[in-house]
Amino acid sequence: MTTMKNKLTKSLLGVAVLSMIFTSCSESFLEKEPTSFLTPEQLAEISKLNPGALKSSISGLYSLTFENPSEDDRDDVDFGQKALDINTDLMSGDMAMKGESYNWFADASRLQIYRTTQYRNYKIWRYQYRLIKNTNLIFEILGGDQVLPTKAELLPYYGQAKAMRAYSYFQLVNMYGQQYTKDPNDLAVPVYLADTKGLGPQLTVADVYALIEADLLQAIDALDGFTRTNKNEINQDVAKGMLAYVYLQMGNNAEAARLSGEVIANSKFPMLVKADVSTTGFNNWSSPNWMWAIDLTVDNSPALPTFWGHVDKFTYSYAWAGDAKIIDSDLYASIPPTDARKNWFDADGLPIWKFYDAKREIGANKTWDNDEVYMRIEEMYLINAEALARDNRLPEAKTSFKVFLNQRDETVAAQVDAMTEAVFLAAVEYNWRVEMWGEGRSLLTMKRFNSTHTRGANHLSGMAGVVVTADDPRLIFEIPQAEILNNPNVKL
Numbered sequence: 060m061t062t063m064k065n066k067l068t069k070s071l072l073g074v075a076v077l078s079m080i081f082t083s084c085s086e087s088f089l090e091k092e093p094t095s096f097l098t099p100e101q102l103a104e105i106s107k108l109n110p111g112a113l114k115s116s117i118s119g120l121y122s123l124t125f126e127n128p129s130e131d132d133r134d135d136v137d138f139g140q141k142a143l144d145i146n147t148d149l150m151s152g153d154m155a156m157k158g159e160s161y162n163w164f165a166d167a168s169r170l171q172i173y174r175t176t177q178y179r180n181y182k183i184w185r186y187q188y189r190l191i192k193n194t195n196l197i198f199e200i201l202g203g204d205q206v207l208p209t210k211a212e213l214l215p216y217y218g219q220a221k222a223m224r225a226y227s228y229f230q231l232v233n234m235y236g237q238q239y240t241k242d243p244n245d246l247a248v249p250v251y252l253a254d255t256k257g258l259g260p261q262l263t264v265a266d267v268y269a270l271i272e273a274d275l276l277q278a279i280d281a282l283d284g285f286t287r288t289n290k291n292e293i294n295q296d297v298a299k300g301m302l303a304y305v306y307l308q309m310g311n312n313a314e315a316a317r318l319s320g321e322v323i324a325n326s327k328f329p330m331l332v333k334a335d336v337s338t339t340g341f342n343n344w345s346s347p348n349w350m351w352a353i354d355l356t357v358d359n360s361p362a363l364p365t366f367w368g369h370v371d372k373f374t375y376s377y378a379w380a381g382d383a384k385i386i387d388s389d390l391y392a393s394i395p396p397t398d399a400r401k402n403w404f405d406a407d408g409l410p411i412w413k414f415y416d417a418k419r420e421i422g423a424n425k426t427w428d429n430d431e432v433y434m435r436i437e438e439m440y441l442i443n444a445e446a447l448a449r450d451n452r453l454p455e456a457k458t459s460f461k462v463f464l465n466q467r468d469e470t471v472a473a474q475v476d477a478m479t480e481a482v483f484l485a486a487v488e489y490n491w492r493v494e495m496w497g498e499g500r501s502l503l504t505m506k507r508f509n510s511t512h513t514r515g516a517n518h519l520s521g522m523a524g525v526v527v528t529a530d531d532p533r534l535i536f537e538i539p540q541a542e543i544l545n546n547p548n549v550k551l
Contacts, residue, residue: 113200113216120193120223121291125353125431127361128189134364135377136163137182141366141431143230144499145384146172146183150534151501152512152527153390153492155408156519157383164369164382168519170527175537183234184539187227188251194224195253204253207281218281222293222301225274229305232267234536238506239264240310241530246550248538258546268309275302290344290352296322297351300434303442308503315446316455319439322350323459328436333466336399337412342367344430351434360427367429370497372409373416374424385409386496388515393489397470400493408517414497437463437494445487453480460487467494484508505529 124139136142148154149167159165166172172179197220198204201213204224208217228250232239236247247267249259262270275298282295299318306315322328331339331348344352355365362368368376370384378384385408394401403413416424440463447456457475460483464472471486478486491504505512509529516523527534543549 116197117216117219123190127364136179138361138364139186143183145369147499147502148497151505152514153387153496153501155385155387155517157385158381159519160381161377163377169522170533173533173536175540180536181539181541187231190227191224191251194220198253214281215285218278219293221274221278222298225271226301228267229271232264233503235538236264239268239308249546249548258548261549271305290349291354296325297434300350300439307442307446312446312450315442316450319443322439330436330466333399337402340415340417341413341432342417342429348436349432350436353431355428355430357426357428362427365427366431367427370410370414371416373419373421375422379422383409385517388517390492394493398468400467410497441491448480448484
């Protein structure tokens with residue numbers, strides 16, 4: 060009998076994994092349960108026989124963050140999280156396109172992607188709700204999103220699913236809604252919880268943030284003591300980092316400072332030191348400062364449509380072929396020669412030392428297997444310094460910031476003690492823009508600091524010199540037309 064159960068478990072496990080990977084949303088996000096896949100009840104039964112089925116389901120969830128899911132047509136900007144990072148950095152203007160021979164990402168660079176009828180607007184929407192749908196399926200397997208598993212070995216799955224759902228809603232509410240600190244009562248996005256059927260209600264920014272906060276608090280508790288097998292997985296430090304960023308966006312600076320400080324004090328992730336700034340290449344998930352990352356391999360890489368294909372001239376893909384992503388010329392000019400990060404970019408703005416294939420042969424990498432970073436410790440230092448300053452704890456903020464700056468620009472670090480609060484916050488903003496360039500933080504930084512960006516001379520024709528304010532309506536995505544037509548709960 061045991062042998063038969065094991066065989067059944069092994070035969071169905073692959074199907075279970077596929078259901079997690081390929082379950083997708085319809086135009087209104089939720090679709091009928093695929094008849095060719097297992098039901099949540101069947102998956103739950105499998106999990107009783109083999110808890111490894113849940114681990115496989117979680118792995119399938121993470122795979123959605125880097126896969127190219129375009130089944131109907133080729134779309135080389137539809138590859139999950141890093142595609143979103145490129146889009147938002149282009150929208151802020153801190154990233155520019157060197158050319159548009161292939162036209163991928165040009166709509167973001169030209170501030171056209173926000174429109175309700177824009178195809179890639181919908182692709183971003185679909186990506187996030189696919190993640191949410193699959194987290195909700197995991198909750199159904201576990202007994203519900205508000206039912207804490209009684210078995211200790213199931214808690215890490217519950218915690219990871221909670222964190223991923225929060226992560227998705229955080230991105231959605233910030234792309235398709237007003238900033239929390241500007242108008243928390245603005246209608247934002249539909250919300251779907253454990254029940255994956257029906258049409259979700261459209262909630263306010265404040266209500267979506269409340270869900271995000273609750274999910275992450277539960278994730279942090281559930282992940283206490285969890286030791287992950289690799290950095291693909293979310294552990295408690297990553298969940299705390301997520302919540303610190305959420306609190307920063309909410310203006311809850313005391314909590315943002317506390318959580319980011321806890322992650323820093325944990326000392327599991329040493330910051331990238333100045334001597335290594337121009338030698339690591341941000342290409343290896345084992346980098347000690349990387350907190351959450353994806354290990355891309357020849358087997359799981361989506362090939363041409365990858366982050367690396369679009370940003371790295373040493374990779375055989377679009378950056379090499381002419382559609383390079385470069386740093387805004389004015390932002391690059393603002394980097395002093397004493398800053399080690401000046402070497403990240405060449406004179407044309409190409410990130411030749413930040414993101415680069417280790418072999419460093421132009422156009423030679425045809426394996427597309429360089430890794431992708433989602434969170435690193437340097438971000439925690441920036442959150443910590445900003446939050447402490449905004450919480451009227453400037454001396455503590457300066458102490459934290461100097462630890463960071465001493466590994467980037469010791470000349471500026473020596474000036475920190477004499478900075479006023481305004482000068483200090485301006486320095487923090489600048490470091491967000493340079494340190495996290497290409498990592499998808501630029502747009503929210505622009506909005507949080509209420510900044511105005513004037514595009515440099517190296518942007519696409521018609522965009523050079525364009526002035527964009529933080530409240531420009533083109534920086535908020537309209538809800539896709541397909542969702543408006545199919546979900547009567549959505550109001551404009």
